Amino acid sequence: MSLWSAIARSRLDRSIRKGCLEVTFPNGATSLFGSYCISPIRIAIKSEAWLRRILLDPELQLGEAYMEGGLVLEAGDLYDLLDIFWTNILSDGRPSASLPAFLRKTFRAIAQFNPRARAARNVAHHYDIGNDLYRIFLDEDMQYSCAYFPDRETSLADAQRFKKEHIARKLCLKPGDTVLDIGCGWGGLALHLAGRENVRVHGVTLSCEQHCLARERADDMGLSDRVEFGLQDYRNLTRHYDRIVSVGMFEHVGVPHYREYFDQVAACLKDNGTALIHTIGRTPGPGATNPWIARHIFPGGYIPALSEILPAIEKAGLMVLDVEILRLHYAETLKAWRSRFRARADEAEALYDERFVRMWDYYLVCSELSFRHGVHNVFQLQLAKRQDAVPLTRDYLYRPEPTRGPLRQVSPVHDERPLANVQRR
Structure with missing residues (x-):
């Protein structure tokens, strides 16, 4: 098991409390997170690089991975998948996402300068x-x-x-x-x-x-x-x-x-x-x-x-x-x-x-x-x-x-x- 897969498993296990998510990691191993259900949302992460990027900055990289095929939705609807992430992870305030969010807010005046x-x-x-x-x-x-x-x-x-x-x-x-x-x-x-x-x-x-x-x-x-x-x-x-x-x-x-x-x-x-x-x-x-x-x-x-x-x-x-x-x-x-x-x-x-x-x-x-x-x-x-x-x-x-x-x-x-x-x- 890679370091990033271990971090992801630990974080998902602690975070997913609402909904049910099944993840296939880059090495092919599959884990189930959240409440038991008959038809969980199933995704596959295609590489360690994509997994690392998602963990370090989920607000940006989750969408990037979905667009580029680094994250593949294998079962379920995109709405339900993003609702699980939004409810359990994207809004949990964990340190992995705090630095990018802080920097974006700090320098937002530059990004929004619209001559x-x-x-x-x-x-x-x-x-x-x-x-x-x-x-x-x-x-x-x-x-x-x-x-x-x-x-x-x-x-x-x-x-x-x-x-x-x-x-x-x-x-x-x-x-x-x-x-x-x-x-x-x-x-x-x-x-x-x-x-x-x-x-x-x-x-x-x-x-x-x-x-x-x-x-x-x-x-x-x-x-x-x-x-x-x-x-x-x-x-x-x-x-x-x-x-x-x-x-x-x-x-x-x-x-x-x-x-x-x-x-x-x-x-x-x-x-x-x-x-x-x-x-x-x-x-x-x-x-x-x-x-x-x-x-x-x-x-x-x-x-x-x-x-x-x-x-x-x-x-x-x-x-x-x-x-x-x-x-x-x-x-x-x-x-x-x-x-x-x-x-x-x-x-x-x-x-x-x-x-x-x-x-x-x-x-x-x-x-x-x-x-x-x-x-x-x-x-x-x-x-x-x-x-x-x-x-x-x-x-x-x-x-x-x-x-x-x-x-x-x-x-x-x-x-x-x-x-x-x-x-x-």
């Missing part, structure tokens, strides 16, 4: 790999952010529509308002607001693929006169807007740029305006980006804690009028995305390769688990410059309202369910 040129490269790494990939697992509107689920039986398409309606209400839109959408993606929210709320929207993105498709969609829907999409950095904007919305973009800003971001929001927002910032949030407090996610999925990205966001908002001269925490909604969103991705994995493999499919599957699974285990939630922060910019109570978010146009639909989340039921979710 304009670097921000564009980081966005291209994730969003410009081809729209066909995103069509595989997103809903028809290509909403790539947390949906709003009144219950687990809600379809992904309905949940994404409910999310857009919820955000529209928080913006307190009036016909003729001008709206800035920072990080507009493929244009779904901007087109929704322009088509159903009779407002003019300016969406900006750094992704060439998103920009081209968003403009094409606006033309196809006959909304080009009300929606403008720009390929530009939000820091270059000089106009003023009645409303500002940003959904799923703040995670790309980087801690060193939070003051810069909210200063720009304040500069672009009219005195009587309202802003809605929708972002994934870190529940335990400030930390560092998962190194595997930073390397392969979102370079330069970071999930913020509220304690990191609020000081920048205050210094920018903005008021926080409301903070809503969406719990588990993103877990359900990611579950739906993974189900759709797995059903069409052969198409993703044809576009890329088998390694990419394993990488994307790993990304979707570990992201869902981060929400299931309470590490991440979604924050919706409603901001303004005046106390009276929005109604005094949240009733306006849930009561029925008159139809404003032929495309507008009032979601059953607001109309048919008791207020108390909606607030608990």
Whole structure:
């Protein structure tokens, strides 16, 4: 038995208390860890080198090993495997992972330094790999952010529509308002607001693929006169807007740029305006980006804690009028995305390769688990410059309202369910 196999056996024997894991080590020996069960999750570690790397830095190397075939899942689902590791090992705080985690947190300002040129490269790494990939697992509107689920039986398409309606209400839109959408993606929210709320929207993105498709969609829907999409950095904007919305973009800003971001929001927002910032949030407090996610999925990205966001908002001269925490909604969103991705994995493999499919599957699974285990939630922060910019109570978010146009639909989340039921979710 090698030294690393002995260390692994000892650690797994002490750590695995929930679930059942069977491991085949590089020398061919097999051991069972955790509670007895008829069908354990079975994995094989293909070399001592991979075993050593996983033990020394599991947050990074577990994903690397799965992508590269150094760790092979022989029985069971990837979700169950990562849940076992997450529950029993990755969160146990053992010294083997403490030094890499300490160094990542210490030097996170360097990793998250996002000047304009670097921000564009980081966005291209994730969003410009081809729209066909995103069509595989997103809903028809290509909403790539947390949906709003009144219950687990809600379809992904309905949940994404409910999310857009919820955000529209928080913006307190009036016909003729001008709206800035920072990080507009493929244009779904901007087109929704322009088509159903009779407002003019300016969406900006750094992704060439998103920009081209968003403009094409606006033309196809006959909304080009009300929606403008720009390929530009939000820091270059000089106009003023009645409303500002940003959904799923703040995670790309980087801690060193939070003051810069909210200063720009304040500069672009009219005195009587309202802003809605929708972002994934870190529940335990400030930390560092998962190194595997930073390397392969979102370079330069970071999930913020509220304690990191609020000081920048205050210094920018903005008021926080409301903070809503969406719990588990993103877990359900990611579950739906993974189900759709797995059903069409052969198409993703044809576009890329088998390694990419394993990488994307790993990304979707570990992201869902981060929400299931309470590490991440979604924050919706409603901001303004005046106390009276929005109604005094949240009733306006849930009561029925008159139809404003032929495309507008009032979601059953607001109309048919008791207020108390909606607030608990």
